[in-house]
Amino acid sequence: KKQTIFAPISVSEIIEDVHNAVEKGITIVHLHARDENGDPTYKAEIYGKIIAGIRKFAPELIICVSLSGRNFNEFDKRSEPLNLEGNEKPDMGSLTLGSMNFISQASVNSPEMIIKLAEKMNERNILPELEAFDSGMINYSKYLIKKNIIRTPCYMNMIVGNIATSQANLLHIGNLINDVPENCTWSLGGIGQFQLQANAISIAIGGGVRVGLEDNIYFKNNTIASNEML
Secondary structure, eight states: OOSOTTOOOSHHHHHHHHHHHHHHTOSEEEEOOBOTTSOBOOOHHHHHHHHHHHHTTOTTSEEEEOOOSSSOOOHHHHTGGGGOOGGGOOSEEEEEOSOEEOSSOEEOOOHHHHHHHHHHHHHHTOEEEEEESSHHHHHHHHHHHHTTSSOSSEEEEEEEOOTTSOOSSHHHHHHHHHHSOTTEEEEEEEOGGGHHHHHHHHHHTTOEEOOSTTTOOBOSTTOBOOTTTO
């Protein structure tokens, strides 16, 4: 909320934000749960409430939970949302394919952690939302597919414009798309000022679009955006 009043923090705010986005036509939602203080949480109990609330009005929406390594890096914590059952069970879990630095924070994803999360998703019949920030991460996905740790068909988000990974120019983006594994659907997203640029390129060449406040809080001309606006 310190960055933008539009950030959905509580369970009810997140559910309502998703409701608004569903009415705009989204097909997948990527969720980040927060605790009572507004801080990121891995707690399955909170994710379960959000997912159950969404399924009341959007039973066909594909729901993905965050298994991020930015705030927690113990396997039991990161994998906890994958234990949900019944109507609260997610369809997908995010799987970042390597470690990297953001401008003021690291995302640590060791090979052991990536493989354990992927194997847990296989056991639970939950699909990975592959997240690649550079060509090395895409290449690692091919290794995991070869080892049958990631199964195809798969889905990949390629995210460009981060200070320490692939940039939002046509050469970087073209190389990323060229390297996507066979039988893998993909979407393109951009960090900060590069979100709209990355989305426009993806639409122009027939890819999917990743958009939202996790990556960027502005619309255009430095206007603060809501997820619905984006």
